[in-house]
Amino acid sequence: MCELLGMECNVPTDIVFSFSGLALRGGLKGPHADGWGLVLYEGKAVRSFLEPTAAANSPLATFVRKNPIKTLLAIAHVRKKTRGRVSLENTHPFVRELWGRHMVFAHNGTVRGVRKHPIGRFRPIGDTDSEYAFCALLHLLDRAFPEGYPRSQHALWEKVAELGGRIGREGTFNFLLGDGRHLYARCATKLSYIIRKAPFRQATLADDDLCVDFSQVTTPSDRVAVIATQPLTRDEVWVQGNSGEMWVFEKGKLRATLPSR
Amino acid sequence: MCELLGMECNVPTDIVFSFSGLALRGGLKGPHADGWGLVLYEGKAVRSFLEPTAAANSPLATFVRKNPIKTLLAIAHVRKKTRGRVSLENTHPFVRELWGRHMVFAHNGTVRGVRKHPIGRFRPIGDTDSEYAFCALLHLLDRAFPEGYPRSQHALWEKVAELGGRIGREGTFNFLLGDGRHLYARCATKLSYIIRKAPFRQATLADDDLCVDFSQVTTPSDRVAVIATQPLTRDEVWVQGNSGEMWVFEKGKLRATLPSR
Incomplete structure (x- = not known):
């Protein structure tokens, strides 16, 4: 199993505090020593550290913590392999272009029977179920909205769910x-979120x-949603x-909670 | 205009020396201050710094120089924008998945009339002619070899040219x-290469x-091909x-020089 971390905000924010908590679980306080990745959006494109x-x-994870990059949307992952060998190809988050923007995906769990789903033009580079599932998701999204990024956000949210x-x-x-633009977070077994907003307080990993x-x-208008496999702070x-539920975050707000079964 | 740097080897090699030379041209000794990128293969996947x-x-470029990552194939770029604003989306090298592997592309020059070429499923994320040209190249390669990575390397080389x-x-x-697996280097106006092999000597930026x-x-069996817009060393x-010529490098050898007109 692996641990997921997402951040979605209304003002550019650095993910250092939460990423530090996640990185600790990547081989020091947790068993997730088989890889890590952090992907940060800047507009429609991303920079990634894997x-x-x-x-x-x-050293790279330390560099990222010491040289914070602000972003509106970030996804991170620490890996404990279940299927697929330890390699860069199998390191989450995965990134692909769809509709002229980068799409980013990280997964926790195993997806039995995933290879029966069509993937069309999206071919996995590595051999994880996770990347295959991402390819299937992108293919089915592309087929549902062949004209490009949908005008109806709700239609997109519901399709992802x-x-x-x-x-x-x-x-x-x-x-x-x-x-x-959005962070989608689907819970099968374990996922938590918090929205930090005014009045802001202290938090401890x-x-x-x-x-x-x-x-x-x-500042008082800041809103920062943080999503993680397990709560990253103790206070x-x-x-x-809930199992089979998907959250949609936009501008630091929980915009929708949708059934995803 | 921009400057290109590629390295292709038969043993994992770090690109620090050449990248240091390129980075100097990125805003200090050269006018290429509008972005930089370094992409390093590990198997069929890449890690990228942009x-x-x-x-x-x-600081990130300094980190990369001080924490060398060995690779068989790397592409780097420093940008002086001609078209397209300064943004992450417009920063080379560009990366896309094709045939279940990462394809990496960096360009120097301007490509007039590029938007008349079809791009199929490959949509640009930014607004440079370079990324559009890469999308067109991938689309036409995909169309030429719809079954996946071609068994005939020569057919692939000739198609790229x-x-x-x-x-x-x-x-x-x-x-x-x-x-x-290969590094393709097309020369329109300016491109140079060197192959370092035994007996190895000293080189100065x-x-x-x-x-x-x-x-x-x-070691005596090492072979390292380095390709750059302008020679990076003085000794x-x-x-x-030559204009309209494309080189193909594999395992540190120049495998082919093909017409590309």
């Missing part, structure tokens, strides 16, 4: 998906004594997801 | 293309006093390309 090694003692349910039916399909007083680094109240 | 800022004073000539006919289409004695960091003999 390594098929433990985040906890990665429907396809998440369809592809994940026989497996454990907790995922984070980014389209540069669950796995470390690292503590941030968000009131010192924010905040996180919302637990 | 920034829409000058390489010369980039032919398409490079077709897309670049009305413009200046110096490019580097990687498919994880053209733009700096940085000097490496390659005999200290290599080695580089081969200059």
Whole structure:
């Protein structure tokens, strides 16, 4: 199993605090030592940092923490392999172009029977079920909206939820998906979120004594949604997801909670 | 205009020395301050480092130089924008999946009339002629070999050369293309290469006093091809390309020189 982390905001925000918590679980406080990745949007494109090694003692992960890059939307992952060998090809998050924008995907769980779904033009580069599931999701989205990024956001949200349910039916399909504008978070077994907004307070990492007083680094209109496999802080109240439910975040707000079965 | 750098080898090699030379041209010794990128293959997948800022004073570029990653195939680029604004979306090299592998592309020049070429399923994310040309190249390659990565390498090489000539006919289409196995280098106006092999010697950067004695960091069977817009060293003999010619490198050898008109 793996751990997921997503962040979606209304003002460019750095993910250092949450990523530090996740990175600790990548081989130091957790068993997820088989790779890590962090993908940050800037407009419709992303920059990505990926390594098929433990985040906890990665110089690149340390660099990313010490040189924060602000973003409106980020997805991160630490990997404990279940299927697929340890390699860069199998390191989440996966990135593909669809509708002239980068789409980003990270998964926790295993997806039995995933290879019966069509993937069309999207071919996996590695050999994980996760990347295959992402290819199937993109293919089915592309087929549903062949004209490009849909004008109706609601139609897109509902389609993602429907396809998440369809592809994940026989497996454990907790995922984070980014389209540069929304963060979609599907809960199969375990996923939590928190929205930080004014009045901002202090928060302390669950796995470390690292503590941030968000009131010192924010303005009153800031909204930051953070989604994680397990709550990353010990002194905040996180919302637990229900199985077969998908959240849609936009501009730091939970815009929809949709059935995804 | 921009500067290109490619490296293709028979043993994993770090690109630090050449990239240092390129990075100097990215805003310090050269006018190419509008972005830089470095993409390194590991198997069929890549890791990429991209920034829409000058390489010369980039902490990330410094990190990459101080924490060398060995690879068999790398493509780098420093950008001086001609068309397309300064943004991450417009930063080379561009990466797309084709045939279940990452394809990587960087371009120097402008490609007039590029938008008359079909791009099929490949949509540009940014607004450069370069990315559009890459999309056209991928679409036409996909159409020529719909079954996947061609068994006949020669057929693939010749197709890349032919398409490079077709897309670049009305413009200046110096490019580097990687498919994880080969490095293709098309010369329209300016491109040079060198193959370093035993007996290895010392080399000094053209733009700096940085000097490496390659005999200290290599074994006798190593072969490293380096391709650049302009020779990066002042004490080695580089081969200059001819207009409308494409080189194919594999395992540190020049495997073919093909017409590309």
